[in-house]
Amino acid sequence: MEMSTIMERHIKVPLSNEEALTLQSGDYVYLTGTIYTARDAAHKRMYEALSNGEALPIDMGNNVIYYMGPSPAREGRPIGSAGPTTSSRMDKYAPALLDLGLKGMIGKGKRSQEVRDAIIRNGAVYFAAVGGAGALLSRSIIASEVIAYDDLGTEAIRRLEIKEFPVIVVIDAQGNNLYETAIEEYKKD
Amino acid sequence: MRTIDVSVITQNIKEMCIEANHFLSEDMEKALKLATKEENAPLGRQILEQLQKNMKIAGEDMIPICQDTGMAVIFMEIGQEVHFEGGALADAINEGVRQGYIEGYLRKSVVKDPIYRENTKDNTPAVIYYEMTLGDKVKITVAPKGFGSENMSRVFMLKPSDGIEGVKNAILTAVKEAGPNACPPMVVGVGIGGTFEKCALLAKKALTRSVNERSEIPYVRELEEEMLLKINESGIGPGGLGGSTTALAVNVNTYPTHIAGLPVAINICCHVNRHAIRVV
Ligand code: SF4
Numbered sequence A: 001m002e003m004s005t006i007m008e009r010h011i012k013v014p015l016s017n018e019e020a021l022t023l024q025s026g027d028y029v030y031l032t033g034t035i036y037t038a039r040d041a042a043h044k045r046m047y048e049a050l051s052n053g054e055a056l057p058i059d060m061g062n063n064v065i066y067y068m069g070p071s072p073a074r075e076g077r078p079i080g081s082a083g084p085t086t087s088s089r090m091d092k093y094a095p096a097l098l099d100l101g102l103k104g105m106i107g108k109g110k111r112s113q114e115v116r117d118a119i120i121r122n123g124a125v126y127f128a129a130v131g132g133a134g135a136l137l138s139r140s141i142i143a144s145e146v147i148a149y150d151d152l153g154t155e156a157i158r159r160l161e162i163k164e165f166p167v168i169v170v171i172d173a174q175g176n177n178l179y180e181t182a183i184e185e186y187k188k189d
Numbered sequence B: 001m002r003t004i005d006v007s008v009i010t011q012n013i014k015e016m017c018i019e020a021n022h023f024l025s026e027d028m029e030k031a032l033k034l035a036t037k038e039e040n041a042p043l044g045r046q047i048l049e050q051l052q053k054n055m056k057i058a059g060e061d062m063i064p065i066c067q068d069t070g071m072a073v074i075f076m077e078i079g080q081e082v083h084f085e086g087g088a089l090a091d092a093i094n095e096g097v098r099q100g101y102i103e104g105y106l107r108k109s110v111v112k113d114p115i116y117r118e119n120t121k122d123n124t125p126a127v128i129y130y131e132m133t134l135g136d137k138v139k140i141t142v143a144p145k146g147f148g149s150e151n152m153s154r155v156f157m158l159k160p161s162d163g164i165e166g167v168k169n170a171i172l173t174a175v176k177e178a179g180p181n182a183c184p185p186m187v188v189g190v191g192i193g194g195t196f197e198k199c200a201l202l203a204k205k206a207l208t209r210s211v212n213e214r215s216e217i218p219y220v221r222e223l224e225e226e227m228l229l230k231i232n233e234s235g236i237g238p239g240g241l242g243g244s245t246t247a248l249a250v251n252v253n254t255y256p257t258h259i260a261g262l263p264v265a266i267n268i269c270c271h272v273n274r275h276a277i278r279v280v
Helices: A017-022 A040-051 A094-099 A113-122 A134-138 A150-155 A178-186 B006-022 B026-038 B042-061 B089-103 B160-182 B196-206 B218-232
Strands: A008-013 A028-037 A064-066 A104-107 A125-128 A141-148 A157-171 B002-005 B071-079 B082-085 B127-133 B138-145 B154-158 B186-194 B247-257 B262-269 B276-279
Touching (some): A040 A094, A113 A125, A134 B042, A157 A178, B002 B006, B026 B042, B026 B247, B154 B160, B186 B218, B196 B247, B218 B247
Antiparallel strands (some): A028 A157, A125 A157, B154 B262
8 A cells, every 4th residue: 555645744843732733643744943952961961950850951841852963063054964863762761851841852763652651641742854864954954052061062952943854753642653554554474 | 015104094094984974885875776766655765865865965065974973893904915114003093083083074972981971072992803815905994883773783693403594583583673763774784603793793794795796605695685575575664664665785794603503693784884995
């Protein structure tokens, strides 16, 4: 069976509660607005901050986190190569952030059942960006600024201004998972 | 006897780190192009087109193909008539990596200690393998390895009675578990035989072989072809989002082994299968 059309949407970020609920697994979405980057080391630090009752460097409410650590920017460019990293390494930390209002995550690869449950519980969305397309994706990033954990280098938290940044909805707020449904659709045995 | 100053090695390694991270070898480019034509999922096709566009932008704008510019894996095949002077060869290689990653705007992804994890800030040290060959030339292969796919790699210590079916199972298990995490379409490097570490090294080296080049051993060639078909029937597809292009090639290397063992290693690589090769 062949999917005849790909549903394309243009969405503003931060992501509103209402809009998040309308996104469906399999939608091809262009995001425009502000998002934040954080990967392994930044998540570990945020998690420790939460355990110690300290405030996080970014407010989670309706925000989208991009699991990404860029390559250095050349002069005159906002950022270097900027594709997604494997999300499962953030699975340990993601449910706590979702419960604080995080609306979306952009990464690549499978998520745990705990993350999926937290997505459903909070009406959030898991997007995939195309892994290994960091040069192409960098063209949709118009500004980048380190706002926390500067000492972590590529793993610092950055605020990104993005324009028509292409992602695909993998897990929607109903818990549908494109990684599972797409394989079923295209496997031959 | 031929004398080579190690500064020549530094210069070459530096250039090769930059080259490998911005340009894929011709066989990889062709394989991606062909896959785009043959992919039957609309979303899969769209992703493969993006990957081609990505490569074009990388080369034109000198932005790395992928932000994970890898840990530098370096194979040195050294003719036994070569004599190095001007310092320690390993230092010269690491100096090349340092210069390449800093001057080439490549990401520094190496931490000094696996537990304490402090970034070395220049992507050193490299992982270096030395091999002695005949003659007075040095063949250098620089293969920066990304860890999204490296993390999905496996070693299986099979029993001899598991035979070829056991090997096939191992390969399919590793690929299916890797799925979207390894940035498919993948290139699958397989090592069969040797010892625990030797099969892993065979698998790693298999990734540096052209994706169009099949094994000369008839049963291995058949295995490569059959596994590629089976993997592409898995449905994983480009980006793991469904389709018929899950792998571009399966490259298998073999080596003699012990009467009691059948080691198999599967080194998964993404579509950013980088390697620059030079003979000095
Ligand atoms: S697995 Fe390969 S393509 Fe994917 S992020 Fe890592 S290096 Fe890049």
